[in-house]
Amino acid sequence: MAIASLHVFLLPSCSLIMIILMIFIGFKWISFRSKPRKTQPPSPPKLPIIGNLHQLGSNPHRSLHALSQKHGPIMFLHFGSLPTLVASSAEVAREIMKTHDLSFSSRPSLTIPNIVLYGGNDIAFSPYGEYWRQLKSIVVLHLLSNSRVKSFRQVREEEMAHMISILVESCGSLVNLSESIISLTNNVICRAALGRTYRGSKFTELLRKLMDLLGVISVGNYISWLSWVDRLIGVEGKAKKTAKEFDEFLKGVLEEHINKEKMVDGKSDESKDLVDILLEIQREKTTGFTLQRDNLKAVILDVFGGGVDTTSTTIEWAISELVKHPRVMKKLQQEVTEIAQGRSMIPEEDLEKMEYLKAVIKETLRLHVPVPLLVPRESTQDVKLMGYDIPAGTQVIINAWAIGRDSTSWEEAIEFRPERFLKNSIDYKGFHYEWLPFGAGRRGCPGIQFGVVIVELALANIVYKFDLALPNGAKNEDLDMSETYGIVLHRKSSLLVNLHAR
Ligand code: HEM
Known part of the structure; x- marks a missing residue:
């Protein structure tokens, strides 16, 4: 009896379920037909869970370039579950950084920058918004603007002279x-931003660790339940240790400035360094939001992270290419010697006249893009990009390294030929998308002028004062040009040379 009544009850409810199911499927089908199908850019095959992470290898700029040769200049990858758009041509870069710049102006939240940069509260890794806008303009106004960069001329020339005098003593060995190059850039940036040098400290070593960490692709970032892998391989521990060491250093820098302020009443605006200004802004609460000590430390760290390594690696690669190409070295030495007219050092005002020097630096920045994948961006809204649908929350990587070597834009693209820049007006300010060493658009580098003048001054003076030879009679063309990947691309081995005074 009980079974019979259950049966009676089940039969109509089964048919009801069937009807609901059919209506549901019908609706789904209609909505599927009526909605335009979302099209995604081509994707290389991916693995479950990890997506395409296994295809990045130890040199992601090269691996992504190889993938783009097969799948095209606009690709859709998955880093774990995170959709990632990869741009490998000038045309795609222009669409992202010009046409849709606003939609792509944020940064993804990433594990390692969050650990080492106070929760990503610096300029380079903070999301698009008021905080980022205000901090960037503070740093531009008080450190990186035209007039501020000019005001540090004496600092640069003194540090240059200091480096040359040490190198002169080392001639013959x-x-x-x-x-030498990294201490030069470090000293210049320390004096400009912190008001004094920190010579002999472990600062440069720490900075290199920081930059290498920023280039690490952390598994836990993309697959949260695998974050134990980062702990197991020691990445997380290393990041925390580096962050702690930096924090000690930065605490000291802030304390020193606060104590000095108490002792010297009313510093003139001219003599204030970036740290003085940041402390003043914090005290006077002019930003409209509260700035904690950690926010200030993050900004100071950004100036070093953004400035020291990028600038020194550019000088290093330029000298490496000059050593490898004696013809170019000779031509550059001729130019600087003619313009210097026998003076003991090349002053900054002479740099403007050195066209070939500028061409050598441009060619170096093309072949050895210091930040090969720029800093990742993130889309903040759905975007139709070159006919493809890119959802909000997509990570965006621009392979500036591949773009600079694209043979559709550059003749003999992998050859070091500075002459190409004597004939054209292409520059690196972010308007020529076939060459993006400083990025472009809202998130482009604000430190171009600050960095380039150090590179020009260093290169001009080194080749003016010295002839360079490889050790043990090695031939110039044998110089090892292997690179090691971090957020900044470095020479794998240090540049060891014998110097001879000219
Ligand atoms: C040769 C020297 C330099 C190179 C090649 C370089 C390159 C870059 C690149 C590629 C970016 C990312 C751009 C993007 O995502 O579109 C960047 C951002 C940045 N750079 Fe530089 N940079 C150099 C020098 C400097 C200097 C000297 C400073 C400061 C002292 C600096 C501070 C910054 C900052 C704060 C950002 C973050 C911008 C933002 O996210 O809004 N850079 N730089």
């Missing part, structure tokens, strides 16, 4: 030029 083997010199680690990489070390």
Whole structure:
């Protein structure tokens, strides 16, 4: 009896379920037919869970370039579950950084920058918005603007002279030029931003660790339940240790400035460094939001992270290419010698006249893009990009390294030929998308002028003062040009040379 009544009850409810199901499927089908189908850019095949992470290898700029040769200049990859758009041509870069720049102006939240840059509260990794806008303009106004960059001329020339005097003493013996170059850029940026140098400190070593960490692709970032892998391989521990060491250093820098302020009443505006200005802005609460000590430290760190390594790696690669190409070295030495007219050092005002020097630096920045994948961006809304649907929350990688070597834009693209820049007016300010060493658009680098003048001054003076030879009679063309990947692309081995005074 009980079974019979259950049966009676089940039969109509079964047919009801069937009817609901059919209506549901009908609706789904109609909505599927009526909605335009979302089209995604071509994707290389991916693996479950990890997506395309396994295809990045130890040199992601090269691996992504190889993938783009097969799948095209606009690709859709998955880093774990995170959709990632990869641009590998000038045309795609222009669409992202010009046509749709606003939609692509944010940054993804990434594990390592969050650890080492105070929750990503710096300029380079903070999301698009008022916080980022205000901090960027503070740094531009007080450190990176035209007039501020000019005001640091004496600092640059003094540090240059200091470096040359050390190198002169080392003539005839083997010199680690990489070390000399990094201390030069570090000293200039320290004096401009912090008001004094921190010579002999472990600062440069720490900075290199920081930059290498920023280039690490952390698994936990993209697959949260696999974040134990980052702990297991030590990435997370290393990041925390580096962050702590930097924090100690930055605490000291802030304390020193606060104490000095108490002692010297009323510093003139001219003599204030970036840290003085940041402390003043924090005290006077002019930003409209509260700035904590950690926010200030993040900004100071950004100036070093953004400035020291990029600038020094550019000088290093330029000298490496000059050593490898004696013809170019000779032509550059001729130019600087003619313009210097026998003076003991090349001053900054002479740099303007050095066309070939500028061409050598441009060619270096094309072949050895210091930040090969720029800093990742993130879309904040759905975008129709070159006919493809890119959803909000997509990570965007621009392979500036591949774009700079694209043979559709550059003749003999992988050859080091500075002459190409004597004949054209292409520059690196972010308007020529076939060459993006400083990025472009709202998130483009604000430190171009600050960085380039150090590169020009260093290169002009080094080749003016010295002839360079490889150790143990090695031939110029044998110079090892291997690179090691981090957020900044470095020479794998230090640049060791014998110097001879000219
Ligand atoms: C040769 C030297 C330099 C190179 C090649 C370089 C390159 C870059 C690149 C590629 C970006 C990312 C752009 C993007 O995502 O579109 C960037 C951002 C940035 N750079 Fe530079 N940079 C250099 C020098 C400097 C200097 C000297 C400073 C400061 C002292 C600096 C501060 C920054 C900052 C704060 C950002 C973040 C901008 C933002 O996200 O809004 N850079 N730089």
